[in-house]
Amino acid sequence: MKVEILAIGTEVVQGDVVNTNASWLSNQMSDQGFEVLFHTAVPDEENLMLDAMARAASRADVVLVTGGLGPTVDDFTLEVASKLFQVPLVPHAESLKRLKTFFQKFNRTMTPNQERQAMLPEGAAVLTNEIGTAPGIYYRYLSAHFGFFPGVPQEMKKMFTEGFLPRVLPFVADGPKRLRRVLRCFGLPEGQLDHWVQGGRSGHAELMGVELGFRVRFPEIDIRIQTTDARLEEAARRLDEAGDAILRQVGEYIFGQDEATLAQVASDLLLEKDLSLAVAESCTGGLLASAITDIPGASEYFLEGLVTYSNDAKIDLLGVRPESLERFGAVSREVALEMARGVRARAKSDLGIGITGIAGPGGGTPEKPVGTVHVAMVHSEGEWEQRYLFPWGRDRFKQVAVATALDRIRRHLLSIA
Amino acid sequence: MKVEILAIGTEVVQGDVVNTNASWLSNQMSDQGFEVLFHTAVPDEENLMLDAMARAASRADVVLVTGGLGPTVDDFTLEVASKLFQVPLVPHAESLKRLKTFFQKFNRTMTPNQERQAMLPEGAAVLTNEIGTAPGIYYRYLSAHFGFFPGVPQEMKKMFTEGFLPRVLPFVADGPKRLRRVLRCFGLPEGQLDHWVQGGRSGHAELMGVELGFRVRFPEIDIRIQTTDARLEEAARRLDEAGDAILRQVGEYIFGQDEATLAQVASDLLLEKDLSLAVAESCTGGLLASAITDIPGASEYFLEGLVTYSNDAKIDLLGVRPESLERFGAVSREVALEMARGVRARAKSDLGIGITGIAGPGGGTPEKPVGTVHVAMVHSEGEWEQRYLFPWGRDRFKQVAVATALDRIRRHLLSIA
Numbered sequence: 001m002k003v004e005i006l007a008i009g010t011e012v013v014q015g016d017v018v019n020t021n022a023s024w025l026s027n028q029m030s031d032q033g034f035e036v037l038f039h040t041a042v043p044d045e046e047n048l049m050l051d052a053m054a055r056a057a058s059r060a061d062v063v064l065v066t067g068g069l070g071p072t073v074d075d076f077t078l079e080v081a082s083k084l085f086q087v088p089l090v091p092h093a094e095s096l097k098r099l100k101t102f103f104q105k106f107n108r109t110m111t112p113n114q115e116r117q118a119m120l121p122e123g124a125a126v127l128t129n130e131i132g133t134a135p136g137i138y139y140r141y142l143s144a145h146f147g148f149f150p151g152v153p154q155e156m157k158k159m160f161t162e163g164f165l166p167r168v169l170p171f172v173a174d175g176p177k178r179l180r181r182v183l184r185c186f187g188l189p190e191g192q193l194d195h196w197v198q199g200g201r202s203g204h205a206e207l208m209g210v211e212l213g214f215r216v217r218f219p220e221i222d223i224r225i226q227t228t229d230a231r232l233e234e235a236a237r238r239l240d241e242a243g244d245a246i247l248r249q250v251g252e253y254i255f256g257q258d259e260a261t262l263a264q265v266a267s268d269l270l271l272e273k274d275l276s277l278a279v280a281e282s283c284t285g286g287l288l289a290s291a292i293t294d295i296p297g298a299s300e301y302f303l304e305g306l307v308t309y310s311n312d313a314k315i316d317l318l319g320v321r322p323e324s325l326e327r328f329g330a331v332s333r334e335v336a337l338e339m340a341r342g343v344r345a346r347a348k349s350d351l352g353i354g355i356t357g358i359a360g361p362g363g364g365t366p367e368k369p370v371g372t373v374h375v376a377m378v379h380s381e382g383e384w385e386q387r388y389l390f391p392w393g394r395d396r397f398k399q400v401a402v403a404t405a406l407d408r409i410r411r412h413l414l415s416i417a
Numbered sequence: 418m419k420v421e422i423l424a425i426g427t428e429v430v431q432g433d434v435v436n437t438n439a440s441w442l443s444n445q446m447s448d449q450g451f452e453v454l455f456h457t458a459v460p461d462e463e464n465l466m467l468d469a470m471a472r473a474a475s476r477a478d479v480v481l482v483t484g485g486l487g488p489t490v491d492d493f494t495l496e497v498a499s500k501l502f503q504v505p506l507v508p509h510a511e512s513l514k515r516l517k518t519f520f521q522k523f524n525r526t527m528t529p530n531q532e533r534q535a536m537l538p539e540g541a542a543v544l545t546n547e548i549g550t551a552p553g554i555y556y557r558y559l560s561a562h563f564g565f566f567p568g569v570p571q572e573m574k575k576m577f578t579e580g581f582l583p584r585v586l587p588f589v590a591d592g593p594k595r596l597r598r599v600l601r602c603f604g605l606p607e608g609q610l611d612h613w614v615q616g617g618r619s620g621h622a623e624l625m626g627v628e629l630g631f632r633v634r635f636p637e638i639d640i641r642i643q644t645t646d647a648r649l650e651e652a653a654r655r656l657d658e659a660g661d662a663i664l665r666q667v668g669e670y671i672f673g674q675d676e677a678t679l680a681q682v683a684s685d686l687l688l689e690k691d692l693s694l695a696v697a698e699s700c701t702g703g704l705l706a707s708a709i710t711d712i713p714g715a716s717e718y719f720l721e722g723l724v725t726y727s728n729d730a731k732i733d734l735l736g737v738r739p740e741s742l743e744r745f746g747a748v749s750r751e752v753a754l755e756m757a758r759g760v761r762a763r764a765k766s767d768l769g770i771g772i773t774g775i776a777g778p779g780g781g782t783p784e785k786p787v788g789t790v791h792v793a794m795v796h797s798e799g800e801w802e803q804r805y806l807f808p809w810g811r812d813r814f815k816q817v818a819v820a821t822a823l824d825r826i827r828r829h830l831l832s833i834a
Contacts, residue, residue, distance in 0.1 A: 285710025
């Protein structure tokens with residue numbers, strides 16, 4: 001079953017909106033074994049819309065149209081569709097009722113342009129919009145299954161999943177499905193990755209039956225494996241084997257699968273080992289604390305985070321010694337360790353983290369260029385400290401420094417009983 | 418001049434990559450007065466690529482093709498293009514030399530598949546790739562100007578701006594250009610926005626000559642105004658008038674223009690007034706400190722940020738009174754104010770901010786549901802505190818609570834001499 005995704009909207013072709021709907025829909029359809037062959041976008045111009053819909057009907061079995069279902073004058077996707085389908089637009093009583101209820105609920109009066117949203121091509125099956133105002137439709141035109149959705153992602157996703165997909169799934173019921181897995185990596189040396197990219201799958205029989213891809217999701221790298229098969233267990237077995245083979249090669253650089261984050265993995269381990277954490281940050285400015293507290297339930301193990309930008313704060317709050325600041329500088333192994341020790345002692349936590357560095361753009365010297373950062377960890381078994389250079393701009397510097405600290409917590413917790 | 422943007426790549430149509438190249442290129446071309454009418458994406462399949470290129474040549478004056486220029490077997494965009502153009506692929510000496518230098522620089526051996534990238538359609542003008550390996554080309558086919566670019570955004574952007582755009586700009590030199598302005602708003606009541614959306618431009622003569630749009634960039638709202646004119650001063654004048662008219666209506670909710678952020682605006686004001694800041698956060702977990710320290714030079718005015726997740730930390734670090742915690746709870750007006758006072762006294766800063774709330778998903782009560790947050794500000798002129806309810810999930814809760822604090826700093830600094 002061939003698929004075309006068609007976006008309607010001047011804001012899309014003029015680049016004011018990134019068409020994330022297309023990639024989301026493509027991913028969903030590809031997973032189910034549909035073959036997505038075309039993405040198209042055209043502006044709100046009747047002849048271009050009509051052309052695009054007619055061409056899609058002639059070359060695809062499933063056509064997913066997003067945008068142009070709303071109440072404004074720019075929304076006339078269904079008017080154009082009804083011309084292609086050669087049926088009139090007729091009021092849909094149930095949708096009209098939903099609209100009225102929607103406006104009553106928010107104490108707003110419904111204007112005539114709002115009512116237009118309930119005018120649907122005769123014979124269309126309605127895809128109910130439970131979140132917003134504009135209903136979508138399913139329509140069979142010639143041999144093609146058309147789905148029409150609002151451009152608002154949340155509305156579109158719900159209507160696609162609950163209303164549209166069940167109608168077309170039977171057509172690929174016995175066909176091959178795509179299974180995917182993402183191995184999430186951090187700190188992987190480029191040479192190691194190169195070995196995989198350049199060397200490909202030669203010598204790794206386990207990788208023969210899967211597609212292998214890499215994607216940078218800064219500061220992490222995703223290793224993506226996917227395979228397509230009608231026999232789901234067979235496909236899952238291939239993914240497992242390939243995943244295991246990669247794990248044997250890449251090892252500890254892989255911190256999780258699919259939607260795992262370093263903060264989530266570190267948090268799970270802290271909970272599992274019943275250990276508490278406190279952090280002292282200078283150059284990362286609170287981003288480490290924020291990443292940790294992004295995880296629900298962080299209050300179980302996260303005691304405090306101190307953002308000590310000034311030297312005074314480092315001395316007063318963390319007990320960093322003025323001599324260390326003077327002799328080694330605020331960005332030094334000694335100060336990072338004293339920060340980690342200080343915050344751990346202050347908060348009486350099991351783990352203490354200290355980060356100090358130069359985010360830039362100012363503040364660099366030949367010995368300590370912009371991008372220099374010291375990360376330290378102190379715990380009951382000992383102390384650890386390392387210097388890094390991440391000269392990639394302030395934002396990326398903060399991200400990779402925070403990821404480094406989280407990864408260090410993860411590796412430490414994995415290494416203890 | 419009509420434009421089509423064509424993306425080549427199975428990873429695009431399968432949804433593994435979001436096609437941000439299309440929106441970026443569209444925005445650039447629209448600004449220059451080109452009319453972007455089509456976005457298309459097809460997989461790495463020769464017949465579909467050939468079809469798409471031929472159709473683009475027949476309906477557009479400028480065709481921008483991204484992807485498929487790299488060294489792997491999936492990269493054969495230029496082979497297909499040379500079939501359409503009916504010219505052979507020939508080695509391009511200068512590009513080959515660049516490739517060799519590139520690999521030498523990184524101490525890597527160049528494989529034959531890498532060399533393929535220097536095989537270009539005969540007669541093509543080369544768009545040098547100064548960042549990566551694959552060169553792009555400019556090619557005039559029939560009446561259409563073709564540009565071919567790698568799919569890597571940074572490479573594509575540089576080659577488009579420096580290599581391609583100057584070649585086609587003369588064709589729209591005397592034509593109308595698009596001028597845009599974005600007014601960035603925070604905290605705008607929905608009713609106010611509704612008034613503008615629903616009421617449109619009636620009664621506002623200044624808005625007649627511009628297009629008006631709204632876009633949510635959570636937690637902010639962008640009011641976008643744009644206009645197209647060959648007379649640039651005239652267009653700029655219309656934008657100014659429209660911007661002024663909107664400013665009169667929306668007033669203080671507008672915190673800046675175009676790429677302004679609340680953190681940048683608050684930082685600029687702190688620098689301008691020579692005032693220092695310290696913040697105490699509970700539920701926002703360091704995100705406020707991180708937002709402030711995202712701004713280069715934050716160390717000039719940002720003294721410290723304390724993330725006091727535990728009650729102990731609130732008491733020890735900030736001097737919050739145990740009685741307040743017991744009587745009013747950690748999420749209360751009193752504790753927010755004591756946090757703000759405490760961090761201000763500790764850091765000896767001019768401004769002190771305190772934030773305490775319930776990010777969720779757990780921890781809510783009927784009196785203090787998930788999403789409740791108290792934001793407090795203390796300074797030499799007095800104290801301010803307000804309770805809000807942002808029941809929109811943990812991430813969004815943190816974002817909007819931080820924006821609220823930054824906006825409060827901004828409004829306070831604007832209000833003082």
